[in-house]
Amino acid sequence: MVIIIQLEEVSDPLSPESLQIQASILNSQPAFNLMVEHKAYLDPLEIREDNRKNLEMGEKMLYIKAHSGYAGLITYLPDYGQDHHPWIGLLVIHQQYSRQGIGKTAVHKLEQIFKHQGLHAARLAVQLENKAGEAFWTANGFVRIRSAMDNHNNEVDVYEKQFK
Template structure:
């Protein structure tokens, strides 16, 4: 079982929307509704592009199973950030998240990125557990650009993941 990445383009909007809407609990926390529209997803893409983020589909063979969005340098704090990491809801709890994260981490190390920050919505307990298991450490609470309470985590990427 392995994963690869392809650059996300407007042509993959349908695939991305299917992945995002397969996670209604996250959508409720982040957007206040279970299902997002294509227009809302396009707006997220535009905001990410304006910050310099790169968005990729996580592929297993020829099937998109997730989305990863990386911001190599967040201007407000000078850190690289993970803006989004989502696995299709049908693939959750089957090892794909950890597998995909390991591939992302290797990609970042190959680019010379050795530390990374991310923010988790305060009420998103499954995400807190996942990122702690991936050796991310608590930094501080904050409020994100949409006004949600979040917890910021970071990781030194050259530290090996322990199972």
């Protein structure tokens, strides 16, 4: 079955409307929030503050749209200054759209964007306890390259995928 989605650039990640959409997506996955943020539900004002910091670093945000709804969210840094690789910061699928292949399709579309920009690889971090995330990224061709700490002081494994 072909999953049809769109990746839509979020023009203003700090707007009240955008923050409500982001909160709806993020808060549909409380177990993920607990792993990353150490709390099940995030307040739109907390999301706004995180967005503000990330936008200052050059982060881009995309909505994943499917079935005429907001199915998920992707954030990425086009060029992380420490290693000059693009980094996928976040991929969250709304609970009601989970396990439909939307995440896999979204990652493939993001890879196409990166390739079109002349990039040859991407990196990301997965919390050690996020076994579902580890399985997802590994199944999508990412390979563990090292361990590190994320900006929330969580132990993570860093994964990379080389594009062909």
